[in-house]
Amino acid sequence: MSKFIKAFLFASIIFAPFAASAVTVASWGGAYTESQKKAYADTYTDPGAIVFENYNGGLGEVRAQVESGSVTWDVVDVLPSDAITGCDEGLFEDISAEIATSAAPGPDGESMLEDMENNGLEYHSGWDCCVPQIFWTYVVFYDPDAFPGEKPSSMADFFDTEKFPGKRGIHTWATGIIEKAMVADGVKPTAVPTVLANQTGAIDRAFEVMDRIKDDVVFWSAGSKPLELVKSGEVVMAVAYNGRVGAANLAEGENFEYIWEGQVLDQEYLCLMSGAPNRDQALDFMFHASTPEAQAEQAKYITYGPMRASGIPIIQNNEPWGPGGVDIMPHMPNTPERLAVSIVSDPQWWSDYGAEINERYSAWMGN
Amino acid sequence: MEVIISTAELLTTDGIPLKQSLKKAERRNKIRAFFLVFPLLLFIVVTFVIPIGDMLMRSVDDSQINTVFPNTFEEYKKWDKGEDDLPPEEVYKNLFLELANGDKRQIGKALTRMNYAKSGWKSLIKKTSREIKKIVKKGEEPVSYKDTMIEINKFWADPTYWYSFNQMVNERSSIYYWNALDRTYNEEGDVILQDENRRMYIKTWIRTLKVSVYVTFFCLILGFPVAHLLANLPLRYSNLLMIFVLLPFWTSLLVRTTAWIVMLQQNGVINGVLVWLGILSDDGRIQMVYNETGTLIAMTQILLPFMILPLYSVMRVIPKSHMRAAQNLGAKPAMAFWRVYLPQTIPGMSAGGLLVFVLAIGYFITPELVGGKDGQLIGHWIAYHLKTTLNWGLCAALGSILLFVMLIFYWLYNKIVGIDNIKLG
Numbered sequence: 167m168s169k170f171i172k173a174f175l176f177a178s179i180i181f182a183p184f185a186a187s188a189v190t191v192a193s194w195g196g197a198y199t200e201s202q203k204k205a206y207a208d209t210y211t212d213p214g215a216i217v218f219e220n221y222n223g224g225l226g227e228v229r230a231q232v233e234s235g236s237v238t239w240d241v242v243d244v245l246p247s248d249a250i251t252g253c254d255e256g257l258f259e260d261i262s263a264e265i266a267t268s269a270a271p272g273p274d275g276e277s278m279l280e281d282m283e284n285n286g287l288e289y290h291s292g293w294d295c296c297v298p299q300i301f302w303t304y305v306v307f308y309d310p311d312a313f314p315g316e317k318p319s320s321m322a323d324f325f326d327t328e329k330f331p332g333k334r335g336i337h338t339w340a341t342g343i344i345e346k347a348m349v350a351d352g353v354k355p356t357a358v359p360t361v362l363a364n365q366t367g368a369i370d371r372a373f374e375v376m377d378r379i380k381d382d383v384v385f386w387s388a389g390s391k392p393l394e395l396v397k398s399g400e401v402v403m404a405v406a407y408n409g410r411v412g413a414a415n416l417a418e419g420e421n422f423e424y425i426w427e428g429q430v431l432d433q434e435y436l437c438l439m440s441g442a443p444n445r446d447q448a449l450d451f452m453f454h455a456s457t458p459e460a461q462a463e464q465a466k467y468i469t470y471g472p473m474r475a476s477g478i479p480i481i482q483n484n485e486p487w488g489p490g491g492v493d494i495m496p497h498m499p500n501t502p503e504r505l506a507v508s509i510v511s512d513p514q515w516w517s518d519y520g521a522e523i524n525e526r527y528s529a530w531m532g533n
Numbered sequence: 534m535e536v537i538i539s540t541a542e543l544l545t546t547d548g549i550p551l552k553q554s555l556k557k558a559e560r561r562n563k564i565r566a567f568f569l570v571f572p573l574l575l576f577i578v579v580t581f582v583i584p585i586g587d588m589l590m591r592s593v594d595d596s597q598i599n600t601v602f603p604n605t606f607e608e609y610k611k612w613d614k615g616e617d618d619l620p621p622e623e624v625y626k627n628l629f630l631e632l633a634n635g636d637k638r639q640i641g642k643a644l645t646r647m648n649y650a651k652s653g654w655k656s657l658i659k660k661t662s663r664e665i666k667k668i669v670k671k672g673e674e675p676v677s678y679k680d681t682m683i684e685i686n687k688f689w690a691d692p693t694y695w696y697s698f699n700q701m702v703n704e705r706s707s708i709y710y711w712n713a714l715d716r717t718y719n720e721e722g723d724v725i726l727q728d729e730n731r732r733m734y735i736k737t738w739i740r741t742l743k744v745s746v747y748v749t750f751f752c753l754i755l756g757f758p759v760a761h762l763l764a765n766l767p768l769r770y771s772n773l774l775m776i777f778v779l780l781p782f783w784t785s786l787l788v789r790t791t792a793w794i795v796m797l798q799q800n801g802v803i804n805g806v807l808v809w810l811g812i813l814s815d816d817g818r819i820q821m822v823y824n825e826t827g828t829l830i831a832m833t834q835i836l837l838p839f840m841i842l843p844l845y846s847v848m849r850v851i852p853k854s855h856m857r858a859a860q861n862l863g864a865k866p867a868m869a870f871w872r873v874y875l876p877q878t879i880p881g882m883s884a885g886g887l888l889v890f891v892l893a894i895g896y897f898i899t900p901e902l903v904g905g906k907d908g909q910l911i912g913h914w915i916a917y918h919l920k921t922t923l924n925w926g927l928c929a930a931l932g933s934i935l936l937f938v939m940l941i942f943y944w945l946y947n948k949i950v951g952i953d954n955i956k957l958g
Binding site for chain 1: 637638640641642644645648649652653654655656659730731732733736798799800823901902904905906907909917918919920921922923924
């Protein structure tokens with residue numbers, strides 16, 4: 167072996183630990199992570215320092231890393247119920263003090279947390295360990311060509327197969343669909359979380375509504391499925407992640423219509439792993455990614471809405487905001503008028519009752 | 534000539550008794566053999582024995598919460614449920630103190646655990662903890678801890694929350710196994726059935742077994758003729774045919790699963806052809822995917838090579854002359870096949886059947902994608918609890934039951950067919 171190769175191998179062994187000092191962000195992959203790369207990593211002072219890794223959600227891997235003491239991720243992109251559990255269990259580091267001092271304030275001097283509250287959110291313990299990302303929603307959409315006459319426009323229509331015959335596509339877990347059923351039963355969308363939490367028998371009520379369409383349901387479990395189902399005519403309407411529908415409309419030339427009423431907004435957070443190998447830089451990146459500007463930037467690449475209220479005006483005032491001169495606002499889930507007919511899913515309630523309801527949902531599905 | 538047989542010990546040329554010398558050589562060989570297999574042993578221990586042991590431990594372990602609320606649980610055990618509706622003051626007091634002084638993270642973990650026992654624990658404790666911290670900060674000691682806690686939140690007067698403690702007071706518990714079988718504890722600590730609308734584990738277990746057995750059966754029915762053909766065709770043709778078996782085998786699982794969706798869905802290829810032929814009306818399209826049927830069809834196709842390959846390798850070495858000899862001796866072809874050929878393929882059928890069954894019973898991704906409303910197998914719930922609810926105890930119990938079921942089938946198989954009678958080639 168030549169001396170050069172030997173020297174090279176030796177050097178690479180010595181320097182390998184240093185080369186791996188980039189901040190690792192675990193996220194969901196696909197178009198979503200692409201948009202994060204463009205909006206957050208590429209605009210960061212040192213784009214090379216951020217590496218994205220794909221994972222499948224949930225806290226399984228997070229807990230395994232923390233419990234075994236070999237933490238390789240720095241930042242994890244999680245759902246709010248996981249943010250809460252992870253923060254409670256100490257899987258994520260409590261950074262509430264850093265958030266208070268270092269998170270970028272909104273344009274009127276409001277703190278980041280106030281900015282989030284302006285968007286209809288309430289404090290939960292996930293806010294101690296995580297910074298906000300985007301709102302994504304479970305929204306019902308349809309192909310207008312499938313309805314030559316009157317078009318469906320409400321949750322009541324979605325759960326009414328006599329008025330609008332045809333199959334419906336819904337997902338194989340309960341989150342989102344329970345809330346929609348409550349709206350179809352006449353509950354005011356913004357009041358749904360309160361009713362679910364306080365009214366005995368509310369869940370039974372939701373299941374009764376869902377029974378109306380049960381024989382006409384096609385269940386999906388992968389996010390790309392509802393679009394295929396509607397496109398192929400397998401179903402006439404489906405619940406989907408709004409970002410997927412937006413991408414089909416903006417990038418693939420589809421003409422899907424949304425039913426914004428009864429959309430269920432869910433949150434997305436970036437949390438700091440306990441014992442993150444590159445803690446300080448990871449924190450710096452998290453604060454960069456949670457500025458209103460960065461969040462608005464993400465909307466350029468995927469139609470999820472900024473979780474900070476002050477992100478929306480940035481998009482509004484700069485239309486056409488999307489690449490290629492397209493308007494983004496028609497696809498944003500959290501404009502004030504859409505928020506008025508939406509449900510902001512309550513992660514604390516779901517982390518309390520999620521397991522029980524999902525078991526019941528599964529039993530309902532199989533019957 | 535007389536042969537002299539020495540009665541003295543046999544010696545080697547070095548003068549050491551032969552017996553001893555042989556023993557020494559043998560021992561050296563044994564040590565060498567041990568070192569040769571040592572990496573394998575280590576591998577098996579690290580990747581097999583330890584994880585399975587860990588899983589079995591986790592399925593009965595409930596110690597974490599016992600280290601967080603030791604005094605509360607101690608007092609709780611003294612509560613006579615027949616006498617008082619609510620636990621005595623001491624229970625409230627100890628819980629109050631343990632919440633006030635406990636480590637936040639440990640309590641957080643315990644909360645996750647408590648919420649499995651009864652939904653709602655998480656919020657209740659978190660809300661109460663906040664208030665307790667305020668009281669402690671003020672430095673005042675409550676006159677009655679019971680009244681204070683009930684004042685903080687009315688659910689502290691709800692005995693059903695307290696009853697759920699029954700599931701957690703022991704460091705070793707079988708509650709996860711009961712949960713995995715749709716059962717739970719009542720306030721007396723007796724095992725009862727879960728709420729009716731939540732019962733689905735038993736159903737899922739039965740479905741998992743049913744699908745696995747069906748898939749194994751269909752694989753055998755479909756795989757046997759193919760393997761027979763492969764083994765008996767001239768090499769030229771059989772190689773080509775083999776490629777048809779192997780090509781899908783090498784193709785990505787996701788691609789094959791998705792292809793089945795395209796084939797089977799209501800607006801898919803098969804329904805389209807049937808409607809075009811006039812066999813089905815346009816409204817009468819059959820639902821063949823997103824249900825149990827879809828799971829069965831897709832899994833059968835995906836696992837088929839695991840049946841064909843062992844069958845083929847066994848059939849290839851069965852001499853053709855056997856069948857001819859049997860017919861020569863007067864057996865009709867069917868009888869010759871039944872009495873002479875088939876018994877010789879049993880090792881292949883066993884190997885293939887066991888392989889397919891073991892793979893099917895723990896299958897995850899295909900049922901997840903094509904299962905839809907009633908085609909999910911038990912793997913779905915293991916993944917759900919592993920990732921979403923973090924209920925690893927229940928996960929471990931589900932996994933252990935799967936292991937026990939497998940061992941029972943293995944035992945049965947050994948009784949009926951005999952484990953020596955298995956052959957992969």
